Amino acid sequence: MFSNKQVYQFIQKSIKQKQNIVVTSVIKTLGSTYSKAGSIFVINEEGKTCGVLGSPKLHNKLLELSKQALETKDVFVLDNIPSDESSGHGESKFFIQAFFYEENYGLLQESLENTNKTLVRSIIDGRYFFEEKQRSIELKENLFYQTIKKPYSLLIFGAEAHVEPLIKMANLLGWKTTIIDIKINNEFVRNADKTIKLEDVKEVLNIDFKQYDASVILSHRPSTDEVYLQALASSNIEYIGMMGNKKNMIRIKNKLGLNNDNRIFAPVGLDIGSNSSESIALSICAQIESKRNGKI
Known part of the structure; x- marks a missing residue:
């Protein structure tokens, strides 16, 4: 509602x-x-x-x-x-x-x-x-x-220039956006509803994710991405997307035993045949909407 x-x-x-x-x-x-x-x-x-x-x-x-x-x-x-x-x-x-x-x-x-x-x-x-x-x-x-549902809530890991189009697209859809990472560049996340700065990557393992419906890992740091995915995998979040090359995504999923988790989309986004930052944001939001509405 x-x-x-x-x-x-x-x-x-x-x-x-x-x-x-x-x-x-x-x-x-x-x-x-x-x-x-x-x-x-x-x-x-x-x-x-x-x-x-x-x-x-x-x-x-x-x-x-x-x-x-x-x-x-x-x-x-x-x-x-x-x-x-x-x-x-x-x-x-x-x-x-x-x-x-x-x-x-x-x-x-x-x-x-x-x-x-x-x-x-x-x-x-x-x-x-x-x-x-x-x-x-x-x-x-x-x-x-x-x-009765409150605003759909998207948690985004990453806070550099490439996340700005995703924030704007999610805002257009009426979603609540939260940025979380160990580094926050406020210039690129000023349109987000909330930011969470981690002092140490391991802090993410103690966060309660109940208030979030979907999450996307866009931090582009293999050293932190694996920890983020581990934390999200033990949550009830209905959609977990992760950006990166396919080979590395398969390796991480194998390592964490997540091959059969149908909430995880890695690499993230639908294949719409385009690669601009705006179209990537569109492909991610389209995939989240598809998962949200039971289409995938």
Whole structure:
């Protein structure tokens, strides 16, 4: 629900400023649509917005319904069906609900405190409850099921010029980025959300990696890369990428007994037939997205 960093930060900032907030959720789609179920669009009472769900016409309609939600406190369902059947565009269903400072933001605030649970909402009256187990996004019998996730978190080992495009690409995707290494060049990592400087490479073996979803080793130092991989292999991180030549990657995986670990991608990135720093960043993020969505 909050997996996009920009949306999450916008909501947090609006709450801090005591702004009333309207959240529009895509709850169902059919055919080719700009946004899929689970995507959200947020507007606060000042008229500031975050997120894009479709065309300017749709955007304006959502703004109109958001204003009504702030005024009436009603919930709204919008069915967006193309008027021209030959347009090639699919159908979308949206759920619009307002949250108020005077009510401590109700469901929205509770959702922020119930990460990894499933929020179940009635699209008839907005009533809700939480399930402990995580479920796929689904609209069933007027109930919308959506697992609450905080921003996807990427841990990057390395802090030189070659990591800057990866940070920018991850930021564009709405991921939280953390840089970690024994050497930090702040000039190239200024766009990261957080940096961690290790005084000694062995410190990494004592770090708790639970808060991270994916990691990429780009430090280009064989003496440290092996230790980093060893630390990550014992964690629950779902994607572990490592840059380097194939022969050396095979050697390290053999040494650490990681040949059957399907979380590890070494060399890192999809083969997209290009080798600029920007395209390498794209190939890495594409591979992470593929792993995240069960495509590889």
